[in-house]
Amino acid sequence: MKNTIRVQRAIKNITQAELADLVQVSRQTINTIESGKYVPSTVLALKIARVFDTSVDNIFELEEGD
Amino acid sequence: MKNTIRVQRAIKNITQAELADLVQVSRQTINTIESGKYVPSTVLALKIARVFDTSVDNIFELEEGD
DNA sequence: ACCAAATGTAAATTATAAAAGACAATTTGT
DNA sequence: ACAAATTGTCTTTTATAATTTACATTTGGT
Numbered sequence: 001m002k003n004t005i006r007v008q009r010a011i012k013n014i015t016q017a018e019l020a021d022l023v024q025v026s027r028q029t030i031n032t033i034e035s036g037k038y039v040p041s042t043v044l045a046l047k048i049a050r051v052f053d054t055s056v057d058n059i060f061e062l063e064e065g066d
Numbered sequence: 067m068k069n070t071i072r073v074q075r076a077i078k079n080i081t082q083a084e085l086a087d088l089v090q091v092s093r094q095t096i097n098t099i100e101s102g103k104y105v106p107s108t109v110l111a112l113k114i115a116r117v118f119d120t121s122v123d124n125i126f127e128l129e130e131g132d
Numbered sequence: 133a134c135c136a137a138a139t140g141t142a143a144a145t146t147a148t149a150a151a152a153g154a155c156a157a158t159t160t161g162t
Numbered sequence: 163a164c165a166a167a168t169t170g171t172c173t174t175t176t177a178t179a180a181t182t183t184a185c186a187t188t189t190g191g192t
Contacts, residue, residue: 001108001109001112015137015138015139016138017138017139025180025181026180026182027138027139028140028141028180028181028182029180029181031139031140031141032140032141032179032180034139035139035140035141037141038178038179038180039107039109039178039179040107040108040179040180041105041106041107041148041149041179041180042067042105042106042107042108042110042111043067043105043128043132044108044179044180045108045111045122046067046122046123046127046128046132047128047132049123050128055121055122056108056111056112056121056122056123056126057112057121057122057123060108060112060122061112062112062113062116066109066112066113081167081168081169082169083167083168083169091150091151092150092151092152093168093169094150094151094152094153094171095149095150095151097169097170097171098149098150098170098171099149100169101169101170101171103171104148104149104150105148105149106149106150107149107150107178107179110149110150
């Protein structure tokens with residue numbers, strides 16, 4: 001699964017640490033999700049989408065292996 | 067987090083077992099997600115949404131405790 | 133170049149999603 | 163009412179998400 005968190009952060013101009021704070025997880029959790037190392041829960045995906053005023057589907061997308 | 071999987075299944079008229087088959091998980095996984103006992107991964111949420119030709123946000127919604 | 137902020141990564145631990153199997157309870161059709 | 167299909171729930175086990183701490187690397191500003 002791929003995601004556009006980096007782009008969304010750039011648009012809102014916030015750091016990984018700030019995003020982590022906004023959705024109440026550790027900075028490392030944001031970092032590893034952003035770099036595709038692991039898949040967040042749906043609750044976390046919904047919270048991230050809410051921060052960026054968009055949909056989960058607009059941030060996360062399935063790819064071949066999934 | 068709440069969801070509308072039961073409704074979506076009714077619309078498409080498919081069983082939990084059939085949905086499980088379509089997204090490649092066990093029937094129990096669908097059952098426990100549908101009854102709110104646990105939160106699926108974002109990959110699974112995307113797959114479920116795809117089965118119902120809709121968005122993750124249209125099926126899963128945050129609530130107070132989340 | 134220098135400093136500071138931001139990002140990347142690694143190891144260990146904890147929490148929880150997901151699987152499998154089995155059986156109980158409920159619903160649906162005839 | 164009966165039988166079959168569907169759904170609910172339990173236990174055990176496995177896989178992986180998430181936390182914490184700590185440190186390395188990179189990026190941006192002056």
